[in-house]
Amino acid sequence: MCTAFNEQLDSLTETLSQMCGLAGLAMERATQALLQADLASAEKVIGDHEHLARMQTDAEDAAFVLLALQAPVAADLRIIVGSMQNVADAERMGGLARHVAQIVRRRHPERPLPTEVDGYFAEMGGIAVDLGNSARDVVLSRDPERALQISRDDVAMNELHQRLLTLLREKDWPHGVASAVDVALLGRFYERFADHAVEIGRRVIFQATGKVPDDV
Amino acid sequence: MCTAFNEQLDSLTETLSQMCGLAGLAMERATQALLQADLASAEKVIGDHEHLARMQTDAEDAAFVLLALQAPVAADLRIIVGSMQNVADAERMGGLARHVAQIVRRRHPERPLPTEVDGYFAEMGGIAVDLGNSARDVVLSRDPERALQISRDDVAMNELHQRLLTLLREKDWPHGVASAVDVALLGRFYERFADHAVEIGRRVIFQATGKVPDDV
Numbered sequence: 409m410c411t412a413f414n415e416q417l418d419s420l421t422e423t424l425s426q427m428c429g430l431a432g433l434a435m436e437r438a439t440q441a442l443l444q445a446d447l448a449s450a451e452k453v454i455g456d457h458e459h460l461a462r463m464q465t466d467a468e469d470a471a472f473v474l475l476a477l478q479a480p481v482a483a484d485l486r487i488i489v490g491s492m493q494n495v496a497d498a499e500r501m502g503g504l505a506r507h508v509a510q511i512v513r514r515r516h517p518e519r520p521l522p523t524e525v526d527g528y529f530a531e532m533g534g535i536a537v538d539l540g541n542s543a544r545d546v547v548l549s550r551d552p553e554r555a556l557q558i559s560r561d562d563v564a565m566n567e568l569h570q571r572l573l574t575l576l577r578e579k580d581w582p583h584g585v586a587s588a589v590d591v592a593l594l595g596r597f598y599e600r601f602a603d604h605a606v607e608i609g610r611r612v613i614f615q616a617t618g619k620v621p622d623d624v
Numbered sequence: 625m626c627t628a629f630n631e632q633l634d635s636l637t638e639t640l641s642q643m644c645g646l647a648g649l650a651m652e653r654a655t656q657a658l659l660q661a662d663l664a665s666a667e668k669v670i671g672d673h674e675h676l677a678r679m680q681t682d683a684e685d686a687a688f689v690l691l692a693l694q695a696p697v698a699a700d701l702r703i704i705v706g707s708m709q710n711v712a713d714a715e716r717m718g719g720l721a722r723h724v725a726q727i728v729r730r731r732h733p734e735r736p737l738p739t740e741v742d743g744y745f746a747e748m749g750g751i752a753v754d755l756g757n758s759a760r761d762v763v764l765s766r767d768p769e770r771a772l773q774i775s776r777d778d779v780a781m782n783e784l785h786q787r788l789l790t791l792l793r794e795k796d797w798p799h800g801v802a803s804a805v806d807v808a809l810l811g812r813f814y815e816r817f818a819d820h821a822v823e824i825g826r827r828v829i830f831q832a833t834g835k836v837p838d839d840v
Contacts, residue, residue: 482692496712590793
């Protein structure tokens with residue numbers, strides 16, 4: 409039974425890791441859709457999200473069964489409880505990628521972005537992919553160094569987001585109100601994506617070490 | 625020990641209920657701050673959030689101890705696991721109220737809102753307070769009828785949010801880009817506030833009945 413338990417625990421961790429990777433992939437595709445006004449990619453991100461949501465439900469059910477039948481304690485209990493919380497963050501990351509894709513779809517065939525801010529979103533999209541991949545790896549490795557990279561990427565994301573808001577609010581934005589609204593909401597989606605990755609990283613490291621990773 | 629366990633379980637539920645009420649109160653104050661450009665109320669919302677975040681941590685710790693020491697099963701386990709998930713939603717609701725207050729503070733002494741949209745935010749603020757109070761009550765009563773009210777309020781919130789976005793995107797918004805950006809983000813904060821209340825309501829009713837409340 410103990411072996412079966414460990415296998416189920418590993419399977420839960422593996423599912424969470426996959427979800428983080430898929431969330432990063434979703435944001436990569438959503439960013440591509442955004443920069444190229446690519447409707448097919450946007451539709452793919454929107455359609456694929458159901459799969460991530462189902463993975464979350466299945467993982468929560470599996471975690472619940474482990475708690476109910478095995479009454480785990482100490483480290484195992486921390487991993488199971490943490491995994492239940494983390495799959496919610498990973499699903500939400502995918503949900504934010506879907507929000508990006510939905511804006512692309514609504515504006516199609518127009519581009520939602522004035523080319524002036526393409527660079528911001530290319531960079532934020534790149535960071536989002538790194539965050540998804542880092543979360544995917546940290547969940548498996550519990551490596552505090554890799555978790556620190558998540559915090560650093562989050563700082564970079566926040567800086568880009570703030571600069572974007574400053575551009576919208578303080579400069580003479582010549583692209584109209586509708587595009588400013590979309591750009592503001594899009595920026596918010598990327599920033600929140602990073603916040604959820606940070607939560608996953610912190611929780612995993614806390615589970616492994618009893619300490620939260622230092623802020624950078 | 626069984627009595628002590630039940631007391632701890634009740635205490636956890638009570639804390640969650642209080643957190644929902646406090647989140648509603650925070651959004652009530654934030655809305656007042658928004659409509660009246662009231663810096664003192666905004667600062668209070670921002671300062672008070674720390675308390676809600678501490679309640680979340682304490683509740684998560686208490687739930688973890690209950691899992692570790694009591695190895696609960698069936699209904700009790702569902703309540704404990706659900707409470708851990710719900711306190712995160714309640715904290716986030718308070719966090720969204722804080723975001724509203726932060727925009728008020730940043731724009732002070734200017735009003736963030738053109739008076740044209742005051743009505744939207746007065747109404748969204750009223751719904752948010754109802755949502756906080758409904759969540760507070762549902763957590764204690766597990767009353768499916770009251771949970772349905774949360775779903776109805778969420779529908780009303782989404783409608784207001786969509787109308788607000790349409791106003792920003794499609795009409796001839798005469799108040800400038802900076803205010804459009806703030807109004808778009810503010811609308812998003814209220815809409816997300818409602819989403820978290822819905823999550824709490826659904827989870828509580830599922831715990832009590834094994835069914836998710838019908839969508840209205």
